Amino acid sequence: MSEFEKYTIDIAAHPMLDRAKELGFLTTFDRAKAQEPRCTFGNTGICCRICLQGPCRILPKKPGGNKGICGARDYTIVARNTVRYIAGGAAAHSDHGREISEALLHTAEGHFKDYQIADTNKLMYVAKNIGVETEGREINAIAKEVANAALDEYRRIDENEEVTWLKSYIPENTLTIWRKTTIMPTGINLSLAKLLHQTHVGNDSDPINITFGGLKAALCDLDGSHLATDLSDILFGTGVPVVTEANLGAIKADKVNIAVHGHNPLLSQMVVKAAKEMQEEAKAAGAAGINLVGICCTGNEVLMREGVAIATNFATQELAVLTGAMDAMVVDVQCIMPSLRSVAECFQTKIVTTSPIMKIPGSYHYGFDEAHAMDSAKEIIRLAIDAYKQRDQAIVNIPNVTNKVVAGFSLEAMLNIFKKVNPEHPLRVIADAIEAGEIKGVAALIGCNNRKVTHNYNHTIIAQELAENDVLLLAGGCSAQAHALSGMMNGEAVQKYAGEGLKKFFARLNAVSGLTEDLPLMFHMGSCVDYSRMQLFANLLAAEMGLDLAELPYAVSAPEAMSEKAVAIGSWNVCCGNPMHVGVNGPTVGSQLVDDVVTKIAEDVFGGFFFWEPDPHKASARMIDILKERNWKNVMRKKARDAKAAN
Incomplete structure (x- = not known):
């Protein structure tokens, strides 16, 4: 393996890295190498820097070294560090949503002349979903009220009033769990401010309480992401299938x-x-x-x-x-x-x-x-x-590397295709395939790039092995782009990588889709705020199958998680009942207690859980086992219900 092949599997990148070397420019790959070996304390989350007495590290072999200067134990330090990642990620996604909300408001009021309402159908859907009256009203009046409802998610200070977007589309049984565990958010800004206060030096040292404060912030990330997606669709149009290229x-x-x-x-x-x-x-x-x-x-x-x-x-x-x-x-x-x-x-x-x-x-x-x-x-x-x-x-030196990409699969676009098979219950198309054993379930492929691993390698290996084992794939963010760059987002990839069951599933859809191109190996659903589309897909599929979210054969993988946003995204997925694979060690591994909470105890509370697995082969195998187990449990539950009804 050459030096550059260790950096990235993208063949177009190799000549560019060679050019960088000739120019003497140090790329991110060189800078990552210069950081080795990484600080073990920082890498495992047991370096505390939230006051000026530190930084403090956990040094159990030294007298007093099992605590920081203030007396904080490893579990307090790790919990604080982790939830501050969540706060940063939730702030980023939510601020994105706030900017879109303000743009929609100013557009509706006539102040932003160059923007317009592009998708009135989506506007009506969102308005109805959040309780905004539409009958007999002008489009701009409806849009203004929807925008103000979104902005209320940020400025709300009444702790007894829950955020609107989550309440409007998350299943009631999941909402009940969130309420019982006190993680259902009220205002986004309020929740984030309280979390930063909670983790200030001299405040909360209970790792469980800190973790639950972080989960409330993670749900703010989901709320802000979902309204950002909805309002972006209203302003700019909801994605439809497109054919383009990548690399x-x-x-x-x-x-x-x-x-x-x-x-x-x-x-x-x-x-x-x-x-x-x-x-x-x-x-x-x-x-x-x-x-x-x-x-x-x-x-x-x-x-x-x-x-x-x-x-x-x-x-x-x-x-x-x-x-x-x-x-x-x-x-x-x-x-x-x-x-x-x-x-x-x-x-x-x-x-x-x-x-x-x-x-x-x-x-x-x-x-x-x-x-x-x-x-x-x-x-x-x-x-x-x-x-x-x-x-x-x-x-000029442009690598002659491109791959065909078939993308643009908003949830609406997917449902329009499924309706051609089952007009009344479009997601029954997937439910039937799962219940018949044709496909094992659904996996969402998400996340960033991380220079701790070979660029794009884990993304592609996991996708290929899941597809080979008849798992239907959704993709978004930089993960989706990894697959696009690698030529895995087109119909040819179905023939190359999919198992026989998945091929049959796609063949049925291709016969009726009406598209000029065959459907791709995975449905590209958008950016990282658009992971909310994936969760809405899971909500609707669970309802179609008569399952709780924690029972649905659905799993999520972030093979190269990197940013604070990734920690927030992973956390709300766990709260929604989703098994959440992360391909690098999580920020909780420095404390056995906190790590056990997020990888084991979380499943007992929410149904979802994290698991850290840097080996992509082991990760895909674990995800397949999870889907199989959920399917088996669902079959057993159905048999038990049928037997009870027969008696």
Whole structure:
């Protein structure tokens, strides 16, 4: 195995890493290597830095070393550190949702002229779901009330009033568990503020109480994510199946190349719209036109709705610049490497930051003005056109690697396909396949990239082995992009990787889907906030099968979990009753007590649980066993019910 093959399985990345070496630029892969060996204390969660007396470590062989200076034990330190990850992740996703809510409000009020209500059907669905009256009312009046209901999730301070979105779509039996365990949130901002207070030095030292405070914050992450997805669909349209391509070959040498990168579609959707209007300006500069590509979850957003190609995912974002053909990388928030500015210095590439809370020293900052969104987007695109004029075509080196991608599977799009088999009960299509043993269940493939493992390897191995064992796959976030880059998000991948049962399932759907392409090996459901689509899918499937969420043959895998958001996402999945695989050691392993709570005791309370498994083969085998066990238990329960009814 070559040096670069140890870094990543993406063949398009290898020549770019070679180019980086020639230029003397140290990529994220080099920087990760420089960090080795990792600090054991930090890696296991037993380094405490929440006051200025520390940092404190647990050193059991020293007198007094089994506690921090204040007397905090390992379980207190680990619990505090873990829930502060959750708070950071929930704040990121929820703030995303707040920005979308404000945009919808200002659009409905007529202040944001360049935005409009794109999906009135979704607006009516959401309004009905959260109790907003629609009969005889104007669209903008309904949208304004829905937006205000979303904003109320943040500003609510009455601790007796639960958040609306979770209450409106989570099954009642799950809500009952959350209420009994006191983790049902009220206001998002209130819950996050209380958690940070709870974990301040000299406050809560009970690891169980701290953990439950963290789970309340995790549910805020789910609430904020779900409303962000709903309101983004209303503003920009709900995804429908699209055919495009993925990998660095999507960057075109003869065009002005612009990458949209980050997480919030408010900016990227407008850049897509502006680019369509500015093709002639690019041609006047000598280019063949404007080419947009996506990176990370902003890329997933515009892929779902506009069919924009994926260039790469989190770990290899620097390599898009190293092609020498990237004229501008336009970023908003989250998962953006500060090093992008350094690599851009080698080329003409302009790194453009647009958010007041995400700036990179030396980059171009264009404060994105939603009230004049189109003007802002056009100004950014003209910067890219000017950069194209400065491009040295002699140093352009774009790997000739792309793979076909069939994506755009919002829950609505999936249900529309299933309805062609069963119009009245679309999810009965999946339920029947599970109950007949044709497929074993459903797995959601999610998460980030993490330089502790080989880039994209664990993602692809787990997906291939689950598919081979007839597990239906959903995908989102950087995990989905890993599969897109590897050529696993098209119909050909079904024939290559799927088991016989899964092939038969897809064959039935392909016969009626009405799509020009066969369905892909997995359903791409969007960005990381769109994992809420996956949970809604699980809710509806459980209802169709007459099961609690904790009984559903459904599991989740984050093979390369990396960010604070990943900790929050994993935690709400556990609260929803989902077995949650993480492919790196969790932040709880420094305390046996806390680790047992999240990997064992959690199942007794919620039905879901974490398990840490870095070996992708062992991880996929464990997930298959979990699905089999849940199916077996469901069969046994049915037999018991039938026997009772017969008597």
